[in-house]
Amino acid sequence: FSQPRSNSRALIADFDRICTRPEVRKAGVHAFLGGSRDPQDLFLGRYHVVHSSGTSGEVCFVVYNRREWMHAVTNFTRVVRPGIARRLAFVGATNGHFAAVALATAPASAINRALYRVRAFHVNLPTAEILRDVEAFDPKVLVGYAGALRILAEAQQRGEMKLRPRVVVSSGEVLLPQDRILLRE
Numbered sequence: 001f002s003q004p005r006s007n008s009r010a011l012i013a014d015f016d017r018i019c020t021r022p023e024v025r026k027a028g029v030h031a032f033l034g035g036s037r038d039p040q041d042l043f044l045g046r047y048h049v050v051h052s053s054g055t056s057g058e059v060c061f062v063v064y065n066r067r068e069w070m071h072a073v074t075n076f077t078r079v080v081r082p083g084i085a086r087r088l089a090f091v092g093a094t095n096g097h098f099a100a101v102a103l104a105t106a107p108a109s110a111i112n113r114a115l116y117r118v119r120a121f122h123v124n125l126p127t128a129e130i131l132r133d134v135e136a137f138d139p140k141v142l143v144g145y146a147g148a149l150r151i152l153a154e155a156q157q158r159g160e161m162k163l164r165p166r167v168v169v170s171s172g173e174v175l176l177p178q179d180r181i182l183l184r185e
Contacts, residue, residue, distance in 0.1 A: 008060035091144035
């Protein structure tokens with residue numbers, strides 16, 4: 001029996017056939033991702049690219065034109081509520097075009113710089129450093145991987161840090177029911 005391909009594997013396998021822009025090809029996107037670690041860098045100077053971590057066995061990526069990207073960012077911004085998000089912290093993988101960091105840091109670009117202060121904290125730094133730096137930044141919106149948010153919440157419960165975010169957004173990982181409760185507390 002042959003196993004059906006996952007949606008991400010099917011997308012990557014048939015990318016050049018599916019993509020309607022002749023200048024956007026799988027090999028070119030792979031080369032771009034191999035050389036760029038800044039999630040705000042544009043492929044061919046005009047396309048936003050986000051990718052998965054590859055835990056399924058293959059890195060999947062999605063390419064957005066400016067209009068599509070603005071739609072995604074607008075939806076994300078609506079979730080984080082701009083009136084509150086003067087300081088937005090992201091805790092997760094920051095060394096690539098991962099969807100979570102790309103969306104979380106997008107409000108800091110262009111005209112939004114006047115509305116947002118955004119800092120990204122790499123999840124693989126020493127925990128004490130992340131705790132210290134996130135607390136010093138004092139975010140009103142905290143976005144991050146569920147596991148990283150759990151570590152911050154547990155540190156707060158132990159009295160090792162004091163955060164007062166008004167919005168917490170879990171991204172990039174499954175949020176377990178017990179972690180949801182912990183983050184609300």
